Amino acid sequence: MLEVNTLLETIETDLSSTNGEAMKTTGYSLSPLINVAVGSVINQLVFGFRFIKESHNHFYAMNKVIDAHNRGLGHSITSVVLTLPWLRHFPLFSYYFDQFDIRLGQLYQYFDEQIRSTIERRKKEAQSNFVRDEEDTYFVDAFVKEIEQRKTLDQGQEDQYFNIKSLRGLCVDLFIAGQETSSNTLNFLVLYMMVFPEVQTKLQEELDRVIGDNEDGSKRICLADKSKLPYTNAVINETQRFCNLLPINLIHRTTKDVDCGGYRIAKGTKIVPMISSVLYDEKIFTEPQKFMPERFIENGQLKKCEELIPFRLANGSVWGITS
Template identity: 35%
Template sequence: MLLLLIFSSIFLYFFYHFHWKRRNLPPGPRPLPFLGNLLSLKTLKPGYEAFSNWKKEYGPIFTFWMANKPFVIIASYEKMKETFVKDGDTYVDKQLTHTEKERLGENYGVLDTNGHMWKEHRRFTLTQLRDLGLGKDLMQEKILMEVEELFKELDAHGGEEIDLPKLIDRSVGNVINLTLFNKRFDMDKRDEFAHLKSLIDGMRNVTSQFRYLIQYLVPWTSTVLPGPTLSEKVRAKREELDDFFYSQIDEHRNEIDFDNTENLDFVEAYLKEQKKREEDGDFKTFCNKQLCAMLFDLWIAGLMTTTMTMTWGLSYYLYNPEVQRKIREELDKVIGNDRLISTADKNDLPYLQAFVTETQRTANIIPLNLIHMTTRDTVIDGFPIQKGTGVIAQISTVMYDEKVFPEPYKFKPERFIENGKFKKVDEVIPFSIGKRQCLGEGLARIELFLFFANIFNRYDVMPDFSGSLPDLDKSKDNFVIPRKFKAVLKRRYMD
């Protein structure tokens, strides 16, 4: 009798996990108890191939399990438009992480909020970025100023091996710092930027470890896995970053003229809005904790994604002599000297545009996209989906779709050239899709074009003296991380 009870319990356990709990969901890979399908991400790092394989087997809609929780994967561009664009309000919420809640008592920022707080601050941020020059000459001037400062550094080391990604890091960091605080990291503040960057890299390195990736995606595992938790590993680094943000906030509060309607940076605009709200009795929506979290979200996102894409783009450039030749020929034909290139030149440089686009597509820096959460009961491809179910726009499967991009893992800017002109392809969606699309998309696009165009026009970029090339193998890491390498740059035009 006891043996029968044991066998029955085992049978019911596996019947539930392998069949019953999956019965009303889209088909997908069979999940393991406790782990779900997460081991597949470790086996096929950084995750592209796992999702691509499942798409081929189950179609553009399938279920992926993180531990015992199901997530509906949307793996085609057409289905993404049907859900995240045409029915955007149903998928506007994000599944929130617990690291911020544990630290602050509730969620703040734009990455870790939903509802009124998220809507208010997304709208406010987009408005302020436009007012601060995004899409206008003012923002371009700030970026080109950093391009010129970068040139001074590169010229000073002409013909020597240099850590090019490190220099680009600071240039991009200056652009976001100017936008947020109207300050740049001058020569005397290099150590400050290096320290802040080390904190960010340290947090990234922690979360890229598989055990901490699991804790991020499945928070309850923090209570059962031995050793320090994800929150404990990143807390000290996050607190140091917050100290930097709070010091900038306090400095701004003491300096700004609250009666002046013109704003020099994001913090100034925020503090003025905060004062206005507090005068109306609202002390929560625009508070110091929210501003600090906003700065963290914008600074991290504005720095990491752009520099990561640039290091991959430079790596692809070094690997492809034919791409180098075509870019130089186009620049020589259209520009013809070492003047600064602006966005006004963009339409005359179709191959360079194609290079930037192919960099974003091939770098594909987000192996697992933002986890949305349904705001109401809905239906996806005929399957009833309950409110609160996780839904993911898996953009990697779209940008590596073999039907749209033959030989998807090959770097081929020619994909985006048609009759000598740049051809836009809708399936290139590095900034995601829908109402949670990346806030900094406009800024990132301008930065990538201006930095790449001006570096390639002014310099021949070559491997280091040993001839070694950057490592393009993504199977070593759980995340896509920036490339590290040294290069030699020589002026193409002499004064």
């Protein structure tokens, strides 16, 4: 909740400093604040520290690279050359492949610095017999600890899965998959609350019922309140369905021969799932072009919807999703 408090305090400070008058003509963008808040949450989970004040520049630099990487990843030529890697040896395709490789290298540089820092800290703590509180453990720290333990058990042999190369890849996945999708979901949610004020009113009424008298703004919604907020959760679900964050998913490869819609798809075929074909299917979601959170409510409770797949076509769920 630290990031939520920081975001709200920043907004209040900005509005107070200008008395709100300048905002009437210039407007006020929440996107930068939301982006930093989301990035800070992910960075704390992965590397154990938040992006606050002086470290904002680190976030902006990294986020710029992530944005460029995601835009490049969505380019048709990049998609083709990643599907058929041998094309990287030809003009034009080589440029897009090199740009993709450069941006990935820039991200790895930041992650490598943080991983090295964690390894060095653990060495110093081991030498001084310092025991870290488990609550202070973050993802990279826990992963490095597992690497060390497995090396000890295997007499110095590197584990197939728990190694630095795997850790680097997971860090990239967490930031690239988590930063833009989470930030964009929140940005779209704010937008939809302005476009659909009747939804905003119902959402506010539910939050007021759960929070109660909160004029001083001291209480915040927490995870324990989730089951008490069916409409709030329905609004979030409908936001992710309606905004269709990933119309076209990443390239996948079939692991076995499959039959789909009367077509035979051979093992090893590269496929690109079309998530939008599900999220906007009238057979699944009635009047899909309308923003209707109520579609996820049944008998006053949040309805589980297997067809709500804003991020991927697969079994299971993504990090951060709780029942």
